[in-house]
Amino acid sequence: MKNYTITVNGNVYDVTVEETGSSSQAAPKRAAAPAAAAKPQAAATGAGSVKIEAGAAGKVFKIEKKTGDAVKKGDTVLVLEVMKMETPVVAPQDGTVASIDVAVGDAVESGALLATLN
Numbered sequence: 001m002k003n004y005t006i007t008v009n010g011n012v013y014d015v016t017v018e019e020t021g022s023s024s025q026a027a028p029k030r031a032a033a034p035a036a037a038a039k040p041q042a043a044a045t046g047a048g049s050v051k052i053e054a055g056a057a058g059k060v061f062k063i064e065k066k067t068g069d070a071v072k073k074g075d076t077v078l079v080l081e082v083m084k085m086e087t088p089v090v091a092p093q094d095g096t097v098a099s100i101d102v103a104v105g106d107a108v109e110s111g112a113l114l115a116t117l118n
Contacts, residue, residue: 048098048116052089058082060106060114069097077115080108089114 004015058080065077071091078100080087095117102114 047101048095048118050093050095050117051113052077052092052115052117054080054089054108054110054112054114056080056082056087057109058087058107060102060104060108061086063100063102063104065097065100065115067097067099071095071097071117078102080114091117093117 002017002019004017006013006015060078061081062079063077064079065071065075071077071094073091073093075091076088077091077097078089080089098116098118100115102108102112108114
């Protein structure tokens with residue numbers, strides 16, 4: 001058992017974590033999620049030259065832009081829910097949205113293709 005003190009939004013929490021040593025049982029459950037997230041990626045390969053990828057695993061909460069929309073660097077393209085927090089995913093440069101490769105409610109892994117720009 002390990003004790004940690006965690007501060008979230010100014011609130012301090014004392015947490016005790018028990019190590020069970022059964023991490024090998026959790027691996028098969030995690031293996032199924034990337035396969036589901038990979039399906040949209042395969043269909044959208046090559047749609048645009050600039051890829052927008054997930055920075056962390058989460059769930060697609062909202063899609064702000066649609067295919068054909070012009071975006072400026074820093075514009076929010078979509079919003080992920082990561083650890084119960086809304087996290088904007090922004091355009092890395094100016095361009096036009098070539099594809100949106102996810103739908104609201106999709107679970108995505110870190111590094112998953114979310115959209116592309118031209």
